[in-house]
Amino acid sequence: MALSRKDRFNMKTQLLEGFGTLEWDSNRVNVLLREFKLQPFTGQFDHPSLEEIIADVTDETLTELYALVMNIDIDAVADVVESATNDGGWKPNYARVFLSHSAKHKKFVGEVADELALVGVHGFVAHDTMAFSKPWQSQIEQALRSMQAFVAIIHPEFNSSPWCQQEVGWARGRRVPFYAVRYGADPAGFIGRDQWPSAAGQNPAQVAAIISSWVSALPELGTAVTEGLFESLRTAPSFIDAGTAAKRIVSLGSLTDDQWDRLDTTFWSNDQIYGGALPSKALQPFYRENQRQWPPAKP
Incomplete structure (x- = not known):
C-alpha cells in the first residue's frame, strides 16, 4: 500500500x-x-x-x-x-452515514436523509446524492469507502436485493459502526441475529430521529455530529430548519468556549437565524442559563 x-x-x-x-x-x-x-x-x-x-x-x-x-x-x-x-461527495463537516435501502423506497429514504441533514448528519442515498456526470457504481463504492457509519433500512424488498446485501457485507468488512432499522421486515443473514428497532408506520422525521440518536451516541462521531449541527444552522434555508438545528445544539447541554464563540458568529451569519422566531426561541433561554449575552454581540 x-x-x-x-x-x-x-x-x-x-x-x-x-x-x-x-x-x-x-x-x-x-x-x-x-x-x-x-x-x-x-x-x-x-x-x-x-x-x-x-x-x-x-x-x-x-x-x-x-x-x-x-x-x-x-x-x-x-x-x-x-x-x-477523503470527504468525496459528502457535505463538509457533517457526519457521514451510508443509508442502505431498496431502490423501491428511494423517495422515503431521501426524505429521511433530508431530516438527518437538519441535525448535522449527511445520509448518503444512492441516486440522490450522486453526481450525474460520474459512473454511479463507482460513486457508491466511494461512499462505502469513505462513510463513517452505516444504517440499513429494512423494507421487505431489502433482503432480496443483491446490492443491499453487498453494501451490508462491505460495511461489516470495514467494521464501521453498524445499525439497522426494521421497516416492515426483519433482516436476513448475519445481521438477523441481532435485535433492531422497528419503525414500521413511522414517518421520515421519526425514522431520522431514531438514526440521529444512535449516531450522536457514537464516541467516534460525536465531534462530527456537533460540527454538522453548526454547519446545518449556518446554512439553514428557512427559520424552521434553523429552529430545528438550534434545538439540537441546545440539547448538547454544554459548549466549549470556542463553540460559544462560533455560535455567536453563526447567529448573525444567516437572516433565518437572527430574524427567525424559532431559533431565537430555542437559543435565548440557553444563552441566559449559561450567563451569555443575548442577543450575542455582532462580529
Whole structure:
C-alpha cells in the first residue's frame, strides 16, 4: 500500500490516539513495539516519545501497526485511511452515514436523509446524492469507502436485493459502526441475529430521529455530529430548519468556549437565524442559563 504524506500523518495520529486508550497500557505497547524491533517506550522525559519511536517506520510497518492497534484486517487499512482523509461527495463537516435501502423506497429514504441533514448528519442515498456526470457504481463504492457509519433500512424488498446485501457485507468488512432499522421486515443473514428497532408506520422525521440518536451516541462521531449541527444552522434555508438545528445544539447541554464563540458568529451569519422566531426561541433561554449575552454581540 503506497502511502502519501497525508496518509502517514493521519495514520500516525490515529495510532497515538489508539495507544492512549485504556486498552493499551505501557506493557502491551512495548510487547507490540518489540515485535517490530522498535525501541521500547519508557515514558521518561529524557527517553524517546512514542511519536519519535514511530516517526521513521516504513510504510509496511506503519500499515501493520495500524491494523493491529485499530483491530482491523490489514487489507481494510486502505479503506479506513480513505474514510478518515477523503470527504468525496459528502457535505463538509457533517457526519457521514451510508443509508442502505431498496431502490423501491428511494423517495422515503431521501426524505429521511433530508431530516438527518437538519441535525448535522449527511445520509448518503444512492441516486440522490450522486453526481450525474460520474459512473454511479463507482460513486457508491466511494461512499462505502469513505462513510463513517452505516444504517440499513429494512423494507421487505431489502433482503432480496443483491446490492443491499453487498453494501451490508462491505460495511461489516470495514467494521464501521453498524445499525439497522426494521421497516416492515426483519433482516436476513448475519445481521438477523441481532435485535433492531422497528419503525414500521413511522414517518421520515421519526425514522431520522431514531438514526440521529444512535449516531450522536457514537464516541467516534460525536465531534462530527456537533460540527454538522453548526454547519446545518449556518446554512439553514428557512427559520424552521434553523429552529430545528438550534434545538439540537441546545440539547448538547454544554459548549466549549470556542463553540460559544462560533455560535455567536453563526447567529448573525444567516437572516433565518437572527430574524427567525424559532431559533431565537430555542437559543435565548440557553444563552441566559449559561450567563451569555443575548442577543450575542455582532462580529
